[in-house]
Amino acid sequence: MNVEELAHIVAKGMQEKKAQNIEILDLRKVKNGVTDFFVICTASSDTQVDAIVDSIEKEVKDANGEKPWATEGTGSQGWALLDYVNVVAHVFLPKKREFYALEELWGDAKVFKLPTE
Numbered sequence: 240m241n242v243e244e245l246a247h248i249v250a251k252g253m254q255e256k257k258a259q260n261i262e263i264l265d266l267r268k269v270k271n272g273v274t275d276f277f278v279i280c281t282a283s284s285d286t287q288v289d290a291i292v293d294s295i296e297k298e299v300k301d302a303n304g305e306k307p308w309a310t311e312g313t314g315s316q317g318w319a320l321l322d323y324v325n326v327v328a329h330v331f332l333p334k335k336r337e338f339y340a341l342e343e344l345w346g347d348a349k350v351f352k353l354p355t356e
Contacts, residue, residue, distance in 0.1 A: 240303045242325040246276040248302045249321075249328045250353050252295035253280040256287065258330065259355050264341070264348040275325040277345065281336050285317065291330045292319045299323065 240248075246263050253261050258280035266272035282288040292313055299305050309322040317335040321328040329341060342350065 242275045245299070245303070245305075245323060245326045246278050248298050249278040249295050249323070249326055250280075252298035253278070253291055253328075253330070254353065254355065255298065256282075256291045256294045257355070258282055258287075258291050260336075261353040261355055262342065263351040263353065264345055265351070266345060266348050268349070269345060269347045272345075272348075274322075274327045277327050277329060277341060277348070279329045279331070279336070279341055281333055282330055283332075285332070288317070288319050288330050288332065289313055292321060292328075295321055295328050295330075 250261050250263060261280045264277040264279065266277065267275050280291065282291055296307065305323060307321040308324050312319040317332040319330045
């Protein structure tokens with residue numbers, strides 16, 4: 240599985256739990272990019288953050304057996320991060336997403352917006 244496919248599987252995990260404002264940021268051509276892709280979404284509650292994290296982990300494991308290299312921020316933090324080395328998933332509550340503003344920080348990245356319900 241290539242890295243772009245992995246990014247889309249992460250996004251699928253987000254969609255499965257009705258995440259909002261899902262965006263894939265392609266950082267491969269960004270100078271000093273820390274990874275190949277960020278996949279970012281917004282959740283409406285800490286409970287939904289945890290559900291989205293679980294869904295991402297399940298989708299990726301089912302697709303290629305891979306577990307995240309690192310997980311941070313779960314458990315009522317208002318955000319979570321799953322690091323698959325070349326793809327990093329970010330799940331935010333709205334205020335945390337606004338605070339971190341990853342889309343602005345990595346403004347040179349190519350952005351793909353995915354449909355949400």
